[in-house]
Amino acid sequence: MPHKPVEIAAPAGKLGVLLPGLGAVSSTFIAGCLAVLRGDSRPIGSLTQMGTVRLGKRTEHRMPLVKDLVPLAGLPDLVFGGWDIYEDNVYQAALKAGVLERTLVDSLKKDLSAIRPMKAVFDKKYVKKIDGPNVKKGRTKMHLAEGLVEDIIEFKRKHRLDRLVTIWCASTEAFQRRAKVHESIAAFERGLKDNDPNISPSQIYAYAALMAGSPYVNGSPNLSCDIPAILELSRAKHLPIGGKDFKTGQTLMKTIIAPGLKARMLGLHGWFSTNILGNRDGEVLDDPASFKTKEESKLSVLDTILQSDLYPELYGKINHKVRIEYYPPRGDNKEGWDNIDIFGWLGYPMQIKINFLCRDSILAAPIVLDLALFFDLAHRARMAGIQEWLSFYFKSPMTNPGIYPEHDLFIQQTKLKNTLRYLAGEELITHLGWEYYQDDYVSPA
Numbered sequence: 178m179p180h181k182p183v184e185i186a187a188p189a190g191k192l193g194v195l196l197p198g199l200g201a202v203s204s205t206f207i208a209g210c211l212a213v214l215r216g217d218s219r220p221i222g223s224l225t226q227m228g229t230v231r232l233g234k235r236t237e238h239r240m241p242l243v244k245d246l247v248p249l250a251g252l253p254d255l256v257f258g259g260w261d262i263y264e265d266n267v268y269q270a271a272l273k274a275g276v277l278e279r280t281l282v283d284s285l286k287k288d289l290s291a292i293r294p295m296k297a298v299f300d301k302k303y304v305k306k307i308d309g310p311n312v313k314k315g316r317t318k319m320h321l322a323e324g325l326v327e328d329i330i331e332f333k334r335k336h337r338l339d340r341l342v343t344i345w346c347a348s349t350e351a352f353q354r355r356a357k358v359h360e361s362i363a364a365f366e367r368g369l370k371d372n373d374p375n376i377s378p379s380q381i382y383a384y385a386a387l388m389a390g391s392p393y394v395n396g397s398p399n400l401s402c403d404i405p406a407i408l409e410l411s412r413a414k415h416l417p418i419g420g421k422d423f424k425t426g427q428t429l430m431k432t433i434i435a436p437g438l439k440a441r442m443l444g445l446h447g448w449f450s451t452n453i454l455g456n457r458d459g460e461v462l463d464d465p466a467s468f469k470t471k472e473e474s475k476l477s478v479l480d481t482i483l484q485s486d487l488y489p490e491l492y493g494k495i496n497h498k499v500r501i502e503y504y505p506p507r508g509d510n511k512e513g514w515d516n517i518d519i520f521g522w523l524g525y526p527m528q529i530k531i532n533f534l535c536r537d538s539i540l541a542a543p544i545v546l547d548l549a550l551f552f553d554l555a556h557r558a559r560m561a562g563i564q565e566w567l568s569f570y571f572k573s574p575m576t577n578p579g580i581y582p583e584h585d586l587f588i589q590q591t592k593l594k595n596t597l598r599y600l601a602g603e604e605l606i607t608h609l610g611w612e613y614y615q616d617d618y619v620s621p622a
């Protein structure tokens with residue numbers, strides 16, 4: 178039976194979308210939103226803008242748009258801002274990224290040029306391959322965090338915003354394991370004051386965003402809000418957090434194909450994935466420490482989907498390799514090759530080859546839009562802590578301690594849509610469907 182809808186505050190007023198990192202993904206996202214608002218482009222790839230949710234029985238034909246089922250902020254209410262280590266405004270950043278055609282970027286020049294990066298919190302130790310002048314100075318990491326909080330409060334005041342969402346779209350930081358300083362908010366705040374080397378810039382942004390009342394989302398694979406200290410703070414401030422690593426390109430394909438192989442009980446000997454990529458993200462990932470962060474995120478996907486502990490005969494001995502090669506001529510137009518060695522009936526081997534000529538930021542931009550709107554929804558619905566129902570968008574979804582993440586795109590989609598039904602007070606859909614065959618099937622006692 179339907180239940181009472183969850184109380185959700187109306188999305189009144191303006192929503193600020195703050196982006197640490199105004200590079201390829203951010204500029205493609207912002208320019209795309211402006212082009213859609215102007216009415217000459219479509220928000221393809223965005224579930225919040227184009228998706229529907231089935232409600233009730235199939236005979237009822239109720240299929241509202243997501244944005245008509247739950248109260249989401251509208252595109253006209255979004256105000257964009259962010260930080261970067263370079264001084265380029267978003268118009269210049271979009272041209273440098275080279276993702277969108279120059280004519281489109283030029284047609285949005287006035288609005289894009291008005292978005293100038295605030296001074297970043299940056300530490301070369303965490304991103305070795307780049308350096309820039311637009312960086313905050315501060316005696317301690319606590320001073321840097323306070324500087325970010327001031328930026329956020331000032332941005333909110335200046336643009337008369339009602340609410341905020343912060344989404345990390347900056348470079349992938351070097352691989353890092355959890356340290357003592359990450360274990361509680363008290364330890365973390367002490368570490369900020371003592372300049373603890375284990376506190377990375379992205380963790381400082383996560384802390385500052387929550388302190389300033391903004392939900393925080395991590396779009397890259399580095400350790401950021403997935404530490405106990407930030408989880409504790411998100412609960413104390415009653416704000417949503419989530420991540421990590423936008424699920425685009427090759428991993429998106431992996432999480433579409435691997436569940437299909439498992440569903441049909443087809444075995445897997447190995448999966449070799451290689452990419453060539455020529456944008457700044459590719460350059461950053463050319464550093465082994467940053468690549469290790471990405472590799473960990475990409476490798477974990479197959480293990481969880483295939484459940485080798487349950488199916489040792491099919492998935493017990495998989496050779497899984499992931500390579501990323503920085504190849505500048507390719508720019509943002511990445512090319513990925515997958516060679517998948519599978520086996521079927523009586524162990525007979527077969528192969529699947531995938532050659533995906535994708536555009537990284539074109540796949541990432543609608544994810545940023547959906548996450549901004551859904552995290553704002555979660556905030557207004559008073560859902561604090563980790564938003565596992567948004568795993569759909571991430572390569573390494575965060576979960577509460579003790580729960581393994583769901584990587585299968587279709588389970589993630591069901592979880593997301595059932596959460597929307599739940600919020601709207603609609604019946605959840607189990608796909609059992611006995612009611613359509615009442616005369617044919619024996620009803621359960």
Ligand SMILES: NC(=O)c1ccc[n+]([C@@H]2O[C@H](COP(=O)([O-])OP(=O)(O)OC[C@H]3O[C@@H](n4cnc5c(N)ncnc54)[C@H](O)[C@@H]3O)[C@@H](O)[C@H]2O)c1
Pocket residue numbers: 197198199200201202203260261262263274297298299300304307309345346347348349350378379396397398422423424425426456457458461537538540541
């Ligand atoms: N494009 C995709 O499909 C995709 C998928 C998953 C994850 N990601 C992640 O999203 C992030 C952005 O990707 P991109 O292609 O836009 O990269 P990009 O290199 O074009 O942009 C990143 C920007 O972040 C800036 N930056 C670095 N450190 C910063 C800091 N501490 N504070 C503020 N700015 C900082 C850089 O100067 C750069 O302009 C990367 O971490 C990437 O791994 C992208």
